[in-house]
Each structure stands twice: as C-alpha cells, then as structure tokens.
Amino acid sequence: MRIISNFLGEGRSQFVRDSHQKTKNRSEQNWYIGRYVNAGIMAHVIATTNMKGGVGKTTLCVNLAASLARNFGKRVLVVDLDTQISGTLSLMSPQEFVKCRKERRTLRQLISQTVDSSAEQIHDTAGAIRPYICEQKGLSLLPGDLDLYDDYMVSSFLHEQANADDADHDFQTAWEKLERTLVKGILEPVQNDYDFIILDCAPGYNLLTRSSFVASDFYLLPAKPEPLSIAGIQLLQRRIERLRQGYEDSEPIKIELLGIVFTMSGNLFTSRYYNQVMKRVQQDYSEQQIFKTQIPNDAQVSRAVDSFKPVILSNPTATGAKAFAKLTEEFLQKLEILTGTKEQKSRMSLSQME
Numbered sequence: 001m002r003i004i005s006n007f008l009g010e011g012r013s014q015f016v017r018d019s020h021q022k023t024k025n026r027s028e029q030n031w032y033i034g035r036y037v038n039a040g041i042m043a044h045v046i047a048t049t050n051m052k053g054g055v056g057k058t059t060l061c062v063n064l065a066a067s068l069a070r071n072f073g074k075r076v077l078v079v080d081l082d083t084q085i086s087g088t089l090s091l092m093s094p095q096e097f098v099k100c101r102k103e104r105r106t107l108r109q110l111i112s113q114t115v116d117s118s119a120e121q122i123h124d125t126a127g128a129i130r131p132y133i134c135e136q137k138g139l140s141l142l143p144g145d146l147d148l149y150d151d152y153m154v155s156s157f158l159h160e161q162a163n164a165d166d167a168d169h170d171f172q173t174a175w176e177k178l179e180r181t182l183v184k185g186i187l188e189p190v191q192n193d194y195d196f197i198i199l200d201c202a203p204g205y206n207l208l209t210r211s212s213f214v215a216s217d218f219y220l221l222p223a224k225p226e227p228l229s230i231a232g233i234q235l236l237q238r239r240i241e242r243l244r245q246g247y248e249d250s251e252p253i254k255i256e257l258l259g260i261v262f263t264m265s266g267n268l269f270t271s272r273y274y275n276q277v278m279k280r281v282q283q284d285y286s287e288q289q290i291f292k293t294q295i296p297n298d299a300q301v302s303r304a305v306d307s308f309k310p311v312i313l314s315n316p317t318a319t320g321a322k323a324f325a326k327l328t329e330e331f332l333q334k335l336e337i338l339t340g341t342k343e344q345k346s347r348m349s350l351s352q353m354e
C-alpha cells in the first residue's frame with residue numbers, strides 16, 4: 001500500500017491526522033480514514049474538455065501528463081477519446097499506432113467488448129495500455145482509434161438491453177446505464193495502478209464525453225482568449241449541470257471544475273484584446289476557478305508533435321514547456337485544496353445524517 005504522504009505531500013497526511021483528532025465517532029473515523037487511504041491509492045480521473053474545437057485540449061492533456069510523470073514522478077495514464085487521435089499521435093508515431101491497431105490494442109476494442117456481445121474478449125484494459133510511452137517512466141497511453149464505436153451497434157445493444165426478458169428498464173434507462181458505465185467500466189480495473197488518469201475528450205458533446213464526465217472527479221477547461229471559446233465554456237458548464245441534475249436521484253456524479261486554463265495566449269498585437277476577454281471571464285468565474293499560469297503561443301509546442309513527444313519531453317527549456325511545468329505545480333496545488341474541500345463536504349453530510 002502506498003503511503004498517504006507520498007501522494008500529494010505532507011499536507012495531506014497532516015489533514016488526515018487533524019481530521020482523525022476531530023472526528024468523535026469511531027465508525028465515522030474509520031470511514032473517513034478509509035476514504036483518504038482510498039484516495040491515496042486510486043487515480044484521480046481528470047477530463048480535459050471544451051465543446052469548442054482547436055482550443056488546446058489535447059496539447060494540455062499530453063503535456064500535463066508528461067510533466068506529472070517527468071517532473072513529479074507520478075504514474076499517469078492518458079486516454080484518447082477522440083477519433084482524430086491527436087492525443088495518440090502526440091505520444092507515438094503513426095507506425096506504432098498502426099501496430100497497436102493491428103493488435104487491437106486501442107480503446108475501440110475495449111468499447112466493442114462492452115457494447116457488442118458478439119465481440120471477442122481479446123484484451124482487458126491493462127492489456128491495451130502502452131506503458132513507458134515516449135520512453136518516459138510513469139507515462140502510459142490507452143491509444144484512441146479512428147472509429148471508436150459504431151452508432152448502429154450501440155443502438156442495437158441498447159435495444160437488446162431494453163427488451164431482454166429479465167429487463168427491468170426501458171430504452172432510456174438502458175441508455176443512462178451505458179452512459180454511466182462505459183468509460184467508468186473501462187477505467188476501473190486500472191484505477192489503482194495510476195495516480196492520475198487524464199482523458200482527452202473530443203470537441204462537442206458525444207456519448208463518450210458524457211460517459212467520461214460521469215467517470216471523472218474533475219475537469220480542466222482549456223480556452224483560447226476569444227469570444228467563441230468563452231461561449232464554449234458557458235455551454236459546457238450548462239451541459240454538465242444538466243447531466244448532474246439527471247443523476248441527482250440515482251447515483252450523483254462527482255465531477256467538478258478544477259480550473260479554466262488560458263492557452264495560446266497572444267503576442268503584443270493581440271494582448272489588449274486578450275486582456276479584454278480575460279476581464280470578462282474574471283467577472284463570471286472566481287479567482288480559484290482560473291489558473292494563474294497561462295500557456296503562451298509558442299511554435300515549439302506545436303512543432304513537438306513532429307517528434308511524437310510533448311514539448312515538455314522533447315524541448316523542456318522551451319517557453320511553452322516551462323509554462324506547462326508551472327501549470328502542473330498549480331494543478332497539484334488546486335487539486336490538493338479541492339480534494340480537501342470535497343472530503344470535508346462529504347464528512348459534513350455524513351455527520352448531518354447522524
């Protein structure tokens with residue numbers, strides 16, 4: 001078992017000690033400590049998402065993952081949920097990807113095994129994961145695919161589920177069940193093997209994105225400082241709120257905003273405009289919800305894709321790489337604060353039950 005203080009630093013174990021002293025009831029105490037121990041061994045699942053395309057979701061996902069592994073010694077899994085496979089091709093060459101695809105070691109195989117009863121069970125989740133990706137210790141990838149699922153197959157699966165003899169649910173319930181379990185079911189077997197699982201979501205709002213939200217503890221929202229990108233933030237937040245309401249009466253979902261990250265921030269010509277947009281965001285969101293570190297527009301960041309490695313690994317002294325390293329520190333600090341708050345909230349609701 002890993003030691004709690006190893007996870008996010010001494011602060012966390014201090015928090016455990018404090019709470020241990022404050023809790024009065026023994027069963028509550030055990031439950032509470034158990035939550036922390038679990039939190040210590042189970043990965044935090046983080047979705048990088050924005051409804052809008054081209055805002056830097058994938059670049060943030062792979063650089064944050066690489067930085068957590070390289071600079072902080074964390075065990076990190078990147079999951080590529082986008083059929084554009086940009087995340088996969090940011091971490092491996094097309095030749096390697098073709099090999100993975102031939103061996104059916106991609107997310108597609110795992111999804112098929114869930115939604116197609118006739119699919120051969122070839123790999124479990126661990127078997128589809130590529131460890132030591134980019135030759136970086138601690139960094140792993142669950143490769144995406146050019147098609148992740150077939151709409152027709154999903155519809156017939158849901159139809160089958162809803163019409164099975166022993167079915168106690170209708171089509172809508174079958175749909176919700178799939179949304180709730182698809183990504184969660186794929187991640188669960190490996191959740192103890194990582195400190196972080198970072199999901200690279202496609203733009204828009206498809207089944208996999210919703211299912212990722214249900215499986216996630218937090219989401220990171222990269223945004224370009226432009227009005228349309230800001231509209232993307234608001235749209236996404238509304239959708240997540242609706243998703244949350246939909247699950248309120250069954251199994252409440254945990255996902256919370258970890259923060260908005262401004263990406264591709266401008267040069268001298270655009271900085272005035274950038275500042276105007278930033279001001280608008282600051283009016284709508286609290287200081288804690290916006291990362292202080294911004295990722296500058298840096299050609300080295302996009303060029304890194306040619307080496308099939310994120311800039312943080314291929315050129316760690318580049319301006320963009322340094323910004324990602326700084327962002328990672330802020331990410332860990334925010335996470336520590338938010339996980340503490342989450343646990344305190346759970347504890348409060350537990351004591352209210354008594």
Ligand SMILES: Nc1ncnc2c1ncn2[C@@H]1O[C@H](COP(=O)(O)OP(=O)(O)OP(=O)(O)O)[C@@H](O)[C@H]1O
Nearest residue numbers: 053054055056057058059203264296297298301302
């Ligand atoms: N900080 C940066 N500096 C320069 N170029 C960047 C930076 N961040 C991302 N890019 C480039 O911008 C483009 C879009 O980035 P990325 O693919 O990360 O966005 P995305 O939101 O994942 O896109 P999509 O919605 O298509 O999945 C890419 O060509 C990427 O290399």
Ligand SMILES: [Mg+2]
Nearest residue numbers: 057058082086
């Ligand atoms: Mg992307």
